[in-house]
Amino acid sequence: MHTITIETSPYDAKQYSTPYIFKIIYSLDGGQAEYDWGNWTGCPGGNGILKITAETGEIVSTGQADLTMQAPRYTIHYRVKPDGSLAVLGRDDAAYKYFLEKNRNKNET
Numbered sequence: 001m002h003t004i005t006i007e008t009s010p011y012d013a014k015q016y017s018t019p020y021i022f023k024i025i026y027s028l029d030g031g032q033a034e035y036d037w038g039n040w041t042g043c044p045g046g047n048g049i050l051k052i053t054a055e056t057g058e059i060v061s062t063g064q065a066d067l068t069m070q071a072p073r074y075t076i077h078y079r080v081k082p083d084g085s086l087a088v089l090g091r092d093d094a095a096y097k098y099f100l101e102k103n104r105n106k107n108e109t
Contacts, residue, residue: 002084004038004060006050013045017065021050024059024077026099033096054080057102059095 008019021038038060042048054060063075077095078086089098 001053001055002080004050004052004054004080004084004086006062008040008042008048008050010046011064015066015068017067018042018044019048019050019062019064021052021060021062023052023054024061024095024099026059026096028103056080056082056084059089059098060086061095 004021006021011019019040019042021040023036023038025034025036027033036052038050038052040048040050050062052060058080059077060080061075061077063073065073076091077089077098079089079098081087089095
């Protein structure tokens with residue numbers, strides 16, 4: 001189990017939500033994804049720290065919402081590497097594509 005911590009920078013609290021972090025848990029039967037939320041510690045608008053625990057290979061996502069609705073929610077998905085660092089998967093459907101690739105052989109047995 002790894003403890004993932006990411007420092008966040010100051011932001012305009014009137015425009016953006018507090019930063020967030022979560023794990024995405026997909027099911028092999030194609031059911032609804034589940035989300036396991038981590039924590040953000042900081043002062044709204046100021047610096048902070050995102051924190052979550054995750055296993056190697058799990059999908060961790062971070063982001064922030066634009067409260068003015070002028071831009072879409074900005075979320076980036078990562079894969080947890082064996083040393084606990086994060087490898088960028090990308091945005092949007094990148095996390096689900098990674099999950100399918102990782103579990104491809106499990107569906108064939």
